[in-house]
Amino acid sequence: MIARASQLYLPTLREAPADAEALSHRLLLRGGFIRQLGAGLWTFLPLGWKVHQNIVQIIREEMNAIGCQEMLAPVLTPAELWEKTGRLSIPELFHLTDRGGRPYILAMTHEESFTFHGAELQSYRQLPQQWYHFGTKGRDEPRPRAGLIRMREFIMKDAYSFDRDEEGLEVSFRRYEAAYRKIFERCGVETYAVQAEPGMMGGKESVDFLAPAGSGENTLVTCENGDYAADLEIARGIPRDPEFPERLDAPEEVETPGATTIDSLAEYLSIDPAATSKAMPVVANGSVVLALVRGDDRLESAKLAATLGSDFRPATEEEIRTAFGADPGSLGPVGFQGEVVADEALRAGQFVAGANRTGWHLRGVEQGRDFQARVADIREAREGDRCPECGGALRFQTAIEVGHIFKLGTRYSEPLGAMFLDEDGKEKPIVMGSYGIGPARVMATIVEQRGDDRGISWPDSVAPYAIHVVALPGAEEQAEQAATALDAACYAVLLDDREQRAGEKFADADLIGCPVRVTVGKKTLEDGAVDVRDRATGEERRVALADLGKVS
């Protein structure tokens, strides 16, 4: 079937709305792939849906290839299931009731639903199982953004593995990891698999697939030598060494009037900001904990939360005065009665710290001698750090999270009673994993990574059409012939048969981004030829009309 531009709903735009900033947002909108219905709500127009379906099909094939079975679970879900797993209070969850007042939620992911069905598995003989679906997710995002990058409703491929034990889960997990690499490769997307925080999934181990892009919500940290990649939230970097002042045998008080920031403190004392320490009092589990990082560093809250094993919040000024007897800006670990968590960078050396006396600091404060701290990696890696593996330079890029896989363990099987009887006759909870990919995010990522100022450049694997035949005035018939020949050779063909000027057709072709453009016009028809142009490279060659369909 030849698609005719004159009949397609393909509303391309010369300009993007002023509020569209991300490249993928602008180009998908301008190319007539998507349209907005509301905040975080997007309709896929015919071409956009084609691309989405192509990505879905690649994912489907790779899931099937590892023995994963496709099914479909509803979006509307009895709230009871989420009550049992304790996830009913997640703020992003959409709640609703039916006419009888019974509570439901819109699934934002389907662990509960799949585990509910997994509970029907009875025996180790039925394990392992791998199930997946392309399910619609609803999320009451506080801030949808950037077109397809963060939506309130979207389709996700989520898969769930059911194993007897941790060893089985490990095998399943690695299989998905390998399948994901193939999927992203086939979609033409550059990704890095990195260790990540499990977040609300509450699992043990998780691997994030991050794709560097011009826009995105994650920061990918990679080493120039290719031996390290991590999400900024957990990235380890080696900071430069501070220039320490002369060593002191004991801390020494120094008056620092008005020096409440690291910059002003370092300037006042004429020392390297890296030779100071920054005190960040937080409240975790009802008590004040002092998080201490080097003066030139920033606290990475995800790392601190992981170290503390719980969420925390900044302490209020009142809590600070009660716990330290001083104002913020003069706080330090010496003499503090609560727990101190100090960053690795403070393990050795003497630093300036707040004296817990407003307007005063201490010089020569040493961890282990002057105060006792739990030493952990709680700083945010930053530009200029060196690689923890090889000492190479670290690179920071914004990235889109296109996939995330989790080892769930028995987080869901226990509360939902998904038990099986093992060989030894004992009842055990099923050990689970969950594995997600957002096809729309993959789509946005492809545009981010491959788009240019003129438009999109789809890889063959996901392109809405393989070949875009542009019919120029006076060559309509020959363009039909060319399209027919290509169609017969099994190419998906888009024929631009609209009554438009050449320039507009070319501009639209560049924007829409089919891999190959065939230009049929009077200029070359005298020689019985057409121009075949590669969208990605811009290379053009002349091919005899009679040879079309024989070559790719």
Place this chain on the structure above:
RNA sequence: CGGGACGUAGCUCAGCCUGGUAGAGCACCGCGUUUGGGACGCGGUGGCCGGCGGUUCGAAUCCGCCCGUCCCGACCA
């Protein structure tokens, strides 16, 4: 949820400060000339100026409330 901005034609925006019958470019429709990189001329269609209330003889314009959208942050499988 905090900070900022915006809402006028399908799209991009002007008009608002200083109240007095709603504008431009692009798009769209018709005719003509053009036709290998977003043409030109002539003539047209299209707007509850986000909503409600207030001030005023009179509100797109001033004031208040609400709604919506975007950006930064918080948040985020």
